Amino acid sequence: MTTKDNYFKIVVLIVETACSVIWNYMKQNILGSSSFESFLNLKEVKHKLVHVYEKRECCECGSDKIIGERLIAKQQLLVLYETDETKRIQSHTEYSHGKVIKVCICNYHAKQNIDIEVLDITLANYIIKRCGKGEKGLNTWMTQIKDLRNEIFHLSDIKELKDDEFKNKWKIIEGSILGIANLIDKEYAEETKLMIIRTNQLTFIPAYMFNYEILCRDYWKTKCAEFERTQCNEIEQKANALHTKLPGVFTGSMKKEWQTTMKEIHNFQMFVDKINILTKVFGNQETLGVFKDAESLGEGMKFVPILSLGPTEIFPSVR
Structure with missing residues (x-):
């Protein structure tokens, strides 16, 4: 054997x-x-x-x-x-x-x-x-x-x-x-x-490679759940920090956008949808500027571009 x-x-x-x-x-x-x-x-x-x-x-x-x-x-x-x-x-x-x-x-x-x-x-x-x-x-x-x-x-x-x-x-x-x-x-x-x-x-x-593929898919579903959990927690923490530390910036309009965006985060259907949401939340110049201003307010506010993690490269075969 x-x-x-x-x-x-x-x-x-x-x-x-x-x-x-x-x-x-x-x-x-x-x-x-x-x-x-x-x-x-x-x-x-x-x-x-x-x-x-x-x-x-x-x-x-x-x-x-x-x-x-x-x-x-x-x-x-x-x-x-x-x-x-x-x-x-x-x-x-x-x-x-x-x-x-x-x-x-x-x-x-x-x-x-x-x-x-x-x-x-x-x-x-x-x-x-x-x-x-x-x-x-x-x-x-x-x-x-x-x-x-x-x-x-x-x-x-x-x-x-x-x-x-x-x-x-x-x-x-x-x-x-x-x-x-x-x-x-x-x-x-x-x-x-x-x-x-x-x-x-x-x-x-x-033909038994099919069973191997099933095993791999099962494993990666678990790893994707871990990645999703970590990223959603980071988004929530940073948005909460903005509301607490910079209430003047967190206007009524931003509150409405926060509700809409968090609803999208908790209801996305595909892995690529989360990438689009991360870009939407942290990818525009106005938001980047807010995070740069907030960096001096305390630990946990430092902005790291989420897309630099390259999730499509980490999980190339996940659907």
Whole structure:
């Protein structure tokens, strides 16, 4: 068995076997008799999942207030939900000092006839953590699969795995997969064990590169979410600093533009749209002048041109 065979066997184990077991676990232990579409449209489920992306308080945050985190990119949320602006209720949106502090999520609804198999490991992991039963060992097994997925991706330049590394990683992933399978039932766990053995006996042909591509796409979705989270936070911090330090510059007109721009930031559909928004916010001479004037007011106001980061070069294959 070659080192390349080792590598691609791990890829197949993650992309095919691990994902299949995770989907089946969710069908049996989380969805039950409900369709995935019906499950996603449940008020409490939608509330929890929207706040995996949306940090601000929403119209459902009453007695069940959730502290939101931007753990995924907007495009990942839109794998699950569509948005219908006609369903958005204007009175549900609240403002403070010219920026949105509370949003309406009534416009989100699950994609019609959505299949659970659209989920990658990242999305499945967050749904299980937010909406699952918290079964013993499950979070550990999901984390091990996700972390090993990342480790395997970082070997994608050489696509090789030595025998001792292969055996160690295989043992960890196999244990995690079988742990999840046993939460379904013993018979399914036995079937899964046979599936794992067959995967270890595979002879590889180029068609298995498709699984490698799936693994890479899954990984880069997570990295894009991290990049998106960082950039949006920087925009919010600098705009808040402008409002606090230079209230004379932050006119009523700029408040209105701030609301519009932040709405665009939180609703952009493609990665390139964010580049356009960053150019709009920081790219004109008037705004650059304001930031130069603000540099002397304190730490955190120094302007660094966002486009110098070259996001289209960092993520050339992301859509």
